[in-house]
Amino acid sequence: GDSIVVADLANKLALKGGEVVKALFKMGVMATINQSIDHDTAALVVEELGHTAVRATDTDAESTLIALTGEIQGEVEPRPPVVTIMGHVDHGKTSLLDYLRRTKVAKGEAGGITQHIGAYHVETPKGVISFLDTPGHAAFSAMRARGAKLTDVIVLVVAADDGVKPQTVEAIQHARASNVPLVVAINKIDKSDANPDRVRQELIQHEVLAEEFGGDVQMVPISAKQGTGIDELLDAILLQAEVLELTAVRDARAAGVVIESSLDKGRGPMATVLVQRGTLKKGDYLVCGTQYGRVRALFDESGQQVQEATPSIPVVVLGLSGVPDAGDDFVVVEDERLAKDVAQQREAKRRETRLVKQAGNRMEDVLAQM
Ligand code: GTP
Numbered sequence: 342g343d344s345i346v347v348a349d350l351a352n353k354l355a356l357k358g359g360e361v362v363k364a365l366f367k368m369g370v371m372a373t374i375n376q377s378i379d380h381d382t383a384a385l386v387v388e389e390l391g392h393t394a395v396r397a398t399d400t401d402a403e404s405t406l407i408a409l410t411g412e413i414q415g416e417v418e419p420r421p422p423v424v425t426i427m428g429h430v431d432h433g434k435t436s437l438l439d440y441l442r443r444t445k446v447a448k449g450e451a452g453g454i455t456q457h458i459g460a461y462h463v464e465t466p467k468g469v470i471s472f473l474d475t476p477g478h479a480a481f482s483a484m485r486a487r488g489a490k491l492t493d494v495i496v497l498v499v500a501a502d503d504g505v506k507p508q509t510v511e512a513i514q515h516a517r518a519s520n521v522p523l524v525v526a527i528n529k530i531d532k533s534d535a536n537p538d539r540v541r542q543e544l545i546q547h548e549v550l551a552e553e554f555g556g557d558v559q560m561v562p563i564s565a566k567q568g569t570g571i572d573e574l575l576d577a578i579l580l581q582a583e584v585l586e587l588t589a590v591r592d593a594r595a596a597g598v599v600i601e602s603s604l605d606k607g608r609g610p611m612a613t614v615l616v617q618r619g620t621l622k623k624g625d626y627l628v629c630g631t632q633y634g635r636v637r638a639l640f641d642e643s644g645q646q647v648q649e650a651t652p653s654i655p656v657v658v659l660g661l662s663g664v665p666d667a668g669d670d671f672v673v674v675e676d677e678r679l680a681k682d683v684a685q686q687r688e689a690k691r692r693e694t695r696l697v698k699q700a701g702n703r704m705e706d707v708l709a710q711m
């Protein structure tokens with residue numbers, strides 16, 4: 342295949358030839374500055390040196406995929422907000438999610454799938470909201486590591502009888518770092534020692550300023566246990582979403598991210614995905630991480646079969662070749678051939694990276710003993 346001389350590569354990176362030779366050596370590749378290395382090795386050493394590899398002459402399946410998805414254009418339309426719930430231990434995150442699921446998610450009929458899925462959407466008179474169930478989840482870490490954003494709004498749950506605690510502060514820092522706006526749910530207001538004003542006061546110290554104090558953060562008193570204030574909380578989320586003017590192309594091939602996945606004995610690989618762009622339909626061919634397949638069936642959060650899923654809507658996908666990882670991207674492609682090629686090339690690349698890493702580790706062992 343294609344190759345590049347080490348000295349030329351060093352030149353492109355504005356590095357000394359020796360530095361590239363050293364990095365290659367660490368990876369277990371012996372080459373002098375006058376020797377050629379293949380493009381895959383070059384890409385790996387470039388990454389190893391902390392640069393991003395962009396190969397202009399690449400004509401592999403992945404590039405074809407990028408070219409094709411890059412072409413997708415269309416009219417953007419408003420889309421529902423995707424919300425995650427965060428907060429300190431025992432402040433009521435699960436209770437809130439359970440209350441919403443119990444009271445606001447349309448009930449499925451018998452005969453659907455019964456699996457609990459890690460995301461759901463609720464329909465309110467003022468609009469649709471999607472909730473992700475699992476903030477501590479692998480999908481979030483994987484997305485964060487890539488600098489990609491999964492959520493539009495964070496609902497910060499603070500117990501009115503306990504106030505701001507370490508994980509409350511962590512959530513605030515996370516929201517700030519990822520530039521995601523907060524809506525605060527002051528929970529457990531049914532308790533006799535609840536003190537919502539103390540929560541508002543304590544949040545000031547962390548520069549989270551309630552609207553009541555002239556700030557721009559909506560704070561809604563709720564009881565996840567009794568259902569008090571839940572409709573107001575949903576309204577506040579939708580109001581925040583309006584400010585964000587969230588949009589996506591709807592009339593296009595779908596793309597999105599895997600929220601969770603599993604292997605079902607009877608149905609095979611199952612993936613809960615969040616559609617972020619386009620419309621995912623039954624019969625679509627897709628690449629999903631290192632897996633591929635054709636959508637055999639789609640299910641909503643209440644286990645009912647659906648024909649399609651639009652932006653911000655979570656859905657369970659059947660028909661993949663294997664179980665993808667949480668945090669993997671998925672993208673719909675025109676035909677099965679391309680889906681298969683991309684998935685297989687990714688798998689090969691992943692294997693190769695692993696082998697090169699292992700070789701590099703062995704080389705370091707040898708060096709350590711010298
Ligand atoms: P972790 O997942 O452990 O971080 O906790 P969590 O934030 O999910 O809290 P969870 O929903 O499990 O609630 C903790 C406890 O508080 C449970 O005993 C709930 O019943 C109780 N609780 C939650 N919300 C309310 C509320 O609005 N009022 C009252 N009185 N109790 C509540």
Ligand code: MG
Pocket residue numbers: 434435436
């Ligand atoms: Mg919980």
